[in-house]
Structure formats: C-alpha cells, structure tokens
Amino acid sequence: MSDYTNAPGTKLLATRCAVCSRPLLDAVSVERGIGPDCWKRYGTHVDPTRPAQWEAVMAALDGIEAVADVNPTLTPRDAANKLVYRIAIEQDGFAVLMRAEAIRLLGFDRLAWRIIERASDIRVVEGTTDKNDPCLYVTAPYNELSYTSWRALGAYWRKGEKRWCITVTSIGGMAAKRKGLWDLLKRFYSGKLGFGEHGPFVVRSAVSVAA
Numbered sequence: 001m002s003d004y005t006n007a008p009g010t011k012l013l014a015t016r017c018a019v020c021s022r023p024l025l026d027a028v029s030v031e032r033g034i035g036p037d038c039w040k041r042y043g044t045h046v047d048p049t050r051p052a053q054w055e056a057v058m059a060a061l062d063g064i065e066a067v068a069d070v071n072p073t074l075t076p077r078d079a080a081n082k083l084v085y086r087i088a089i090e091q092d093g094f095a096v097l098m099r100a101e102a103i104r105l106l107g108f109d110r111l112a113w114r115i116i117e118r119a120s121d122i123r124v125v126e127g128t129t130d131k132n133d134p135c136l137y138v139t140a141p142y143n144e145l146s147y148t149s150w151r152a153l154g155a156y157w158r159k160g161e162k163r164w165c166i167t168v169t170s171i172g173g174m175a176a177k178r179k180g181l182w183d184l185l186k187r188f189y190s191g192k193l194g195f196g197e198h199g200p201f202v203v204r205s206a207v208s209v210a211a
C-alpha cells in the first residue's frame with residue numbers, strides 16, 4: 001500500500017476536472033484538479049455538515065491511498081483536496097469511487113455525490129415514494145432488454161428524475177427487492193461500476209455452476 005507514492009503516474013499533472021471531466025485550462029485549476037465553475041459550485045462552498053468519520057475514511061482508502069498522504073493529521077478540507085486531485089488525474093475506475101466515498105465521509109457530501117454521479121454507471125439509494133412507502137431509487141444506463149425485468153420487480157420509471165423507483169409494499173419486502181435488483185443488475189449490467197448504501201461496487205455476473 002505504501003508503495004503507491006512511488007508508482008508511476010503519481011507525479012502526473014491533472015489535465016481534466018475531477019468533478020465534470022472537462023479540460024483544465026489554467027494553472028490554478030490544474031493545481032487543484034477542479035475547473036473554475038466546479039470550484040465555485042462544489043469547491044469553495046462545501047463545508048462539512050458533520051465531523052469527518054476518519055476511521056471509515058481510512059478504511060475506504062486502504063490499499064488505494066498511502067497513509068502518509070491522507071491521514072487524520074490533515075484537516076478534512078486538505079484531505080479532500082488531495083483526493084480530488086488524485087481523482088482529477090485518474091478520472092475513472094473503482095479507486096476513484098472509493099476516493100469519492102472518502103470525500104463523502106470527510107463531510108463533503110455535495111462534492112462527493114457530483115463525482116459519484118459522473119464516475120459511476122449505477123446508483124442505488126433508499127427513499128420513499130410520493131405516498132410515503134419505502135422504495136429503492138435506481139439510476140442505470142438505458143437497456144432495452146431489461147425493461148420487462150424492471151417491471152417484474154415492481155419498478156416504475158420516474159421520467160423527471162431519469163431513474164427507476166422499485167416500490168416496497170410488504171414488511172420485509174426490502175430484502176427481497178434488493179435481492180431481485182442484484183439479480184437484474186448481474187443479468188444486464190455485468191462489469192458496470194455502481195454506488196450504493198455501502199459505497200462502490202462492481203456488478204459481477206453470476207458464475208454458472210453445473211449442478
């Protein structure tokens with residue numbers, strides 16, 4: 001893990017914004033890994049609304065970031081800045097989502113979610129419907145073949161939000177719906193990067209075992 005600091009690429013300059021992925025055009029932006037617009041919207045205005053959860057931050061970064069680089073001796077702001085810079089260099093992948101999760105755990109929710117939205121294919125959040133029933137909101141790329149499977153799960157498409165709402169109508173139904181959702185994802189979204197209640201995940205297709 002500590003070898004990370006010697007890895008080639010660590011010294012690379014950020015050329016694209018960590019938040020929106022557009023090219024960085026001036027020296028200041030390159031230095032912080034965020035372009036001027038995203039800095040204004042997500043950089044300067046974000047203050048942690050809750051204390052940094054350092055133990056969880058370090059767990060999220062285990063094997064991804066050198067402890068010497070990001071650790072509880074830093075202010076949450078400085079730690080987030082370092083992670084943003086690394087995200088700007090790498091742009092995509094599981095480690096980028098783990099760093100975004102760490103930024104979220106540091107207290108910078110808005111910044112983290114903006115990066116998560118850009119860098120993940122699938123997002124799953126628990127919520128409630130307009131009728132106040134529990135549900136799962138799922139954002140996933142369009143896949144024509146999956147439509148009937150979504151409907152079979154009791155999902156309906158929320159056009160304005162561009163995401164599925166999987167309704168949960170029975171007690172204990174949430175676990176069953178989660179299981180059904182996972183089966184659907186494995187079937188239609190194998191290899192995709194997702195982000196859920198427990199942070200980032202990769203959809204792995206079920207390995208068929210001869211019975």
Ligand SMILES: [Zn+2]
Pocket residue numbers: 017018019020021022034035037038039
């Ligand atoms: Zn940007």
